[in-house]
Amino acid sequence: MFSKSCEYGLRAVIFIAQQSHLGHKASLTSISQAVDSPPAFTAKILQQLAKNNLIDSSKGPKGGFFMAPEAMKTLTLEAVVTVLDGDSIYTNCGLGLKQCNDKKPCPLHFKFVAIKEELKAMLQNTTLIMLVNDMNLYRFHLKR
Amino acid sequence: MFSKSCEYGLRAVIFIAQQSHLGHKASLTSISQAVDSPPAFTAKILQQLAKNNLIDSSKGPKGGFFMAPEAMKTLTLEAVVTVLDGDSIYTNCGLGLKQCNDKKPCPLHFKFVAIKEELKAMLQNTTLIMLVNDMNLYRFHLKR
DNA sequence: TTAATAAAGGATAAAATTGTCCTTTATTAA
DNA sequence: TTAATAAAGGACAATTTTATCCTTTATTAA
Numbered sequence: 130m131f132s133k134s135c136e137y138g139l140r141a142v143i144f145i146a147q148q149s150h151l152g153h154k155a156s157l158t159s160i161s162q163a164v165d166s167p168p169a170f171t172a173k174i175l176q177q178l179a180k181n182n183l184i185d186s187s188k189g190p191k192g193g194f195f196m197a198p199e200a201m202k203t204l205t206l207e208a209v210v211t212v213l214d215g216d217s218i219y220t221n222c223g224l225g226l227k228q229c230n231d232k233k234p235c236p237l238h239f240k241f242v243a244i245k246e247e248l249k250a251m252l253q254n255t256t257l258i259m260l261v262n263d264m265n266l267y268r269f270h271l272k273r
Numbered sequence: 274m275f276s277k278s279c280e281y282g283l284r285a286v287i288f289i290a291q292q293s294h295l296g297h298k299a300s301l302t303s304i305s306q307a308v309d310s311p312p313a314f315t316a317k318i319l320q321q322l323a324k325n326n327l328i329d330s331s332k333g334p335k336g337g338f339f340m341a342p343e344a345m346k347t348l349t350l351e352a353v354v355t356v357l358d359g360d361s362i363y364t365n366c367g368l369g370l371k372q373c374n375d376k377k378p379c380p381l382h383f384k385f386v387a388i389k390e391e392l393k394a395m396l397q398n399t400t401l402i403m404l405v406n407d408m409n410l411y412r413f414h415l416k417r
Numbered sequence: 418t419t420a421a422t423a424a425a426g427g428a429t430a431a432a433a434t435t436g437t438c439c440t441t442t443a444t445t446a447a
Numbered sequence: 448t449t450a451a452t453a454a455a456g457g458a459c460a461a462t463t464t465t466a467t468c469c470t471t472t473a474t475t476a477a
């Protein structure tokens with residue numbers, strides 16, 4: 130479904146949101162341990178997210194990755210996925226046709242549209258603060 | 274969503290079904306032209322499908338790939354996807370956790386379950402004969 | 418102002434996926 | 448029985464994705 134980059138990125142962002150909600154910055158080391166992802170590879174992913182302003186970062190001692198409380202309310206999973214994997218999951222043809230739409234559809238076009246819309250809606254409607262709140266109510270996991 | 278192998282494979286199988294419904298065998302050359310896929314690569318995919326008995330093949334002049342009318346009624350897209358990509362799309366965790374289920378879920382587990390079930394149902398409920406019939410009623414495309 | 422800390426960034430490396438080429442095997446028809 | 452045809456199969460090549468390592472830059476606190 131998603132690339133490894135995107136899987137690690139989503140897990141990392143959720144962890145960062147959780148920590149930020151507690152008033153803590155998260156270091157690369159703490160993140161890759163918390164979500165069980167390769168540190169150096171995770172660093173690249175976090176760089177990308179920071180460059181696109183989905184998360185904040187600061188260098189030096191007491192530095193790390195974090196999110197403003199405001200950002201947590203507006204940042205959606207869809208934004209994270211779009212930065213890391215592009216919008217191909219929502220927009221691309223299920224059979225891989227370059228041009229596939231209502232006017233010129235593949236045989237599965239109309240069957241896929243509904244599913245892809247649902248996926249997109251789910252990701253668009255889920256903000257990081259929602260997940261942080263969920264995780265305070267229930268035991269959810271970010272590793273293994 | 275699907276691998277290239279699976280995209281090509283699905284397109285090829287649909288074309289083969291279409292041709293078989295007309296009483297024709299489809300050669301590798303005709304298939305890769307009809308669905309715009311790399312011939313040698315497509316050959317490997319068709320080999321896999323034939324070895325798993327999703328399609329039939331015969332060598333020599335007048336040979337090619339084909340499906341029995343019976344098979345067309347029972348073969349589903351899900352079977353094709355499972356042979357080429359495995360069941361990871363339906364079963365794997367959206368965040369890439371090795372163990373993610375109702376008892377030990379990731380934060381997105383319950384949100385993903387519905388979507389993955391819908392995708393699986395769609396593929397399971399779509400037989401090749403259905404698509405062949407659809408394509409006789411409406412102009413659907415298998416290339417570009 | 419220096420030492421320590423931590424992210425940013427560049428250069429590679431490993432692995433997986435995608436893709437090609439060539440030989441072998443089976444089948445058909447002349 | 449031979450020549451032509453077409454899939455099967457093996458070996459290899461290119462590309463993309465995943466992953467690592469090392470240097471640079473910024474920040475903090477002593």
